[in-house]
Amino acid sequence: MDTPQVALLGYGEVGHILAAGLAGKVRLRVYDPAYPPGDAVVASNADAVRGADVVIAVTTGADSLTACAESRPHLGPGALYADLSTGAPGDKRRIAELLEPSGAAVVDGAIMAPVPLRGLATPILASGASADRFAAFASGLGMSVTPIGGSPGDAAARKLLRSVLVKGLSALVIESQRAAREAGLEGWFWEHLLETVTAADEEFVVRLVKGAGQHGVRRVHEMEAATRMLEELGVPSTMTRATTATLDEVTRTGIPPIPGT
Secondary structure: OOOOEEEEEOOOHHHHHHHHHHEOOEEEEEEOOOOOOEOOEOOOHHHHHOOOOEEEEOOOHHHHHHHHHHHHHHOOOOOEEEEOOOOOHHHHHHHHHHHHHHOOEEEEEEEOOOHHHHHHHOEEEEEOOOHHHHHHHHHOOOOEEEEEEOOOOHHHHHHHHHHHHHHHHHHHHHHHHHHHHHOOOHHHHHHHHHHHHHOOOHHHHHHHHHHHHHOHHHHHHHHHHHHHHHHHHOOOOHHHHHHHHHHHHHHHHOOOOOOOO
16 A cells, blocks of 8 residues: 655644654655745645645644645545644534535544653544544554544544643642742642642542532632732732632532532
8 A cells, every 4th residue: 555645734842743753654744834844844735735645733723724724725535634733622613614625534633641741642532524534544653543433523622621620720730839939838838739639539529519519608708818818929819719700600500510429
């Protein structure tokens, strides 16, 4: 079988890592308007996409629709277009709609872990009618793609729900650690933070949710006091205020259902 031709759109951190991993396994053409032509990097989207069996887009989410629109005139029927950008589910559905007339098969891909840690083997979820096809192709190249079926946007939704949790937790850690430092409790709080996170289990998580429903008013008052403390310390209280607002809403609307309870 002929070596497949792959177009890689986007040559940032993720694009560089994927290009290095794919080199020698496919006929690779890379396009990113921020990079001049050279080696596998070509001068235009058309040069990369025309004749490609598979297009893998790893642009920023903000650039994903532009990359799709530029690619559309150059995609052949049956070509596989896998958008791995971190875009909203609606953007992924729009990409599928834009490319449908071309006859290309569209896959929504969601990168589920930091690419620098695992390179080509970074876990990726894939949704859409051609998710199985993309997974089979990618696995032959050493990629780790799990098809979940469904429609474009379904993989993105899982990715962004994880982002709400993980990036939100990151912001909470940053804000609370800044406050601890200003309070002269940096070392104590860091140890407390690590102890809390490492000891967390399902019971702990369920208690977080149910406790908000049972003691919502008291917790709102507690977080209002925490907000005043951060103000006194001169620390921005963005996440603390958001927590207060969410807990206050719970006192009126209740907590979400907890699976299995």
